[in-house]
Amino acid sequence: MTPNPSTYGASVTFQGKVTDSNNKKISGATPVNIYADGILIANDSSNNGGVYSASYSGLTAGSHPVYAVYMGDLPDHAPVTSSTIILVVNKATATVTLGNLTQTYNGSPRSATATTVPAGLTVNITYNGSATATITITQDGTTKTCTLPLPHGMPVCQ
Numbered sequence: 001m002t003p004n005p006s007t008y009g010a011s012v013t014f015q016g017k018v019t020d021s022n023n024k025k026i027s028g029a030t031p032v033n034i035y036a037d038g039i040l041i042a043n044d045s046s047n048n049g050g051v052y053s054a055s056y057s058g059l060t061a062g063s064h065p066v067y068a069v070y071m072g073d074l075p076d077h078a079p080v081t082s083s084t085i086i087l088v089v090n091k092a093t094a095t096v097t098l099g100n101l102t103q104t105y106n107g108s109p110r111s112a113t114a115t116t117v118p119a120g121l122t123v124n125i126t127y128n129g130s131a132t133a134t135i136t137i138t139q140d141g142t143t144k145t146c147t148l149p150l151p152h153g154m155p156v157c158q
Contacts, residue, residue: 004087006059013054020077030073031071032052033068035066065085069082099112
């Protein structure tokens with residue numbers, strides 16, 4: 001298995017060679033199935049000369065017992081299961097990019113943005129740990145303190 005450890009979302013390639021009890025390579029196209037956590041995740045039915053290769057990228061972060069099963073080609077070769085290897089899948093690193101953080105109030109709701117890699121991650125934007133931002137507005141020498149509901153909303157000033 002390469003790579004091991006892997007990272008969530010990355011493809012892992014499973015490669016091996018099936019030989020018979022006399023250590024001779026198998027000829028023909030007998031399938032080899034790859035299992036992780038007891039679930040079929042990949043296979044290679046080309047199995048050229050006993051060599052197989054299959055890839056998979058859907059494992060969750062954590063440790064997974066992985067093994068291969070040669071399906072056999074009776075009556076010449078019986079099915080056989082490989083030993084189990086533990087594949088470690090590490091958590092992926094996420095990137096969050098914030099935008100529109102500096103804005104001028106113009107009477108309309110204003111919003112900050114968050115872009116994530118991988119896409120679709122949930123981001124809650126708060127101001128100093130709160131869902132409400134406190135802003136100070138000075139106009140014509142008069143200063144007012146306002147609260148602004150996030151991510152967008154109308155300020156309430158006192």
